[in-house]
Amino acid sequence: MRGRDIALAIGGAATAIWIEGARPAQAHAILSESTPREAQIVSGPDLAVGLRFNCRIDARRSRLLLISPDMHGTVLPLLDADAADELRATLTALRHGAYRLHWQVLSVDGHITRGDVSFRVGR
Template sequence: MKKLFVGISLGLVSLFAASPLALAHALLVASTPSIHGTVHGPGVAVDLKFNSRVDGTRSRLILVLPNGGNQVLSLMKQSAPEELAARIELEPGTYSLRWQAVAADGHISRGEIPFKVQ
């Protein structure tokens, strides 16, 4: 019984000790466009929401064009500290949005959102 208690205790200590590391990264919780979603153009609003504050001056949004080229998007002034946004004009086609978010503590998170424009 004592071994079981020690094992459970060590497991809980490990879990709580690791949780600050997990919370250090900005995780994407919502996006417009949505992953594999379809939006109507030509004016497309890009809005990414994270679980923590992100540094809008050091974060990046890169649009992958249908022809494979890349376009760095200009970020709008942050309306909320956990949000990144841009406005773009797009023709119909298949695109992908690559994001790199820098959390307030400096940790970097990356991801990609494929989407279509009609």
């Protein structure tokens, strides 16, 4: 009888592992591409911004902040995106210097992720 109990326990654990593995993975949102690219030099003064992630995001609960060369932060109004995995915005009147786009997104799995894309406006 004891051997049967052990076999049932092992079978139950194996079934639980198999069921857990069969569910689709819920990954955090990871930046997969951006315009501008990291460390890119752009001409400005206006620039279209696009950030694409590896999964769907909740754009209404996501934020995009531009940090200027003088370290002043501006929350950017988001444009309607073409896809559920992207954020879009337009930058205007950029001066020469180093900028940073700080993004914060809420992925559909309920997790918040953050990151930065640095770029430079050159001559």
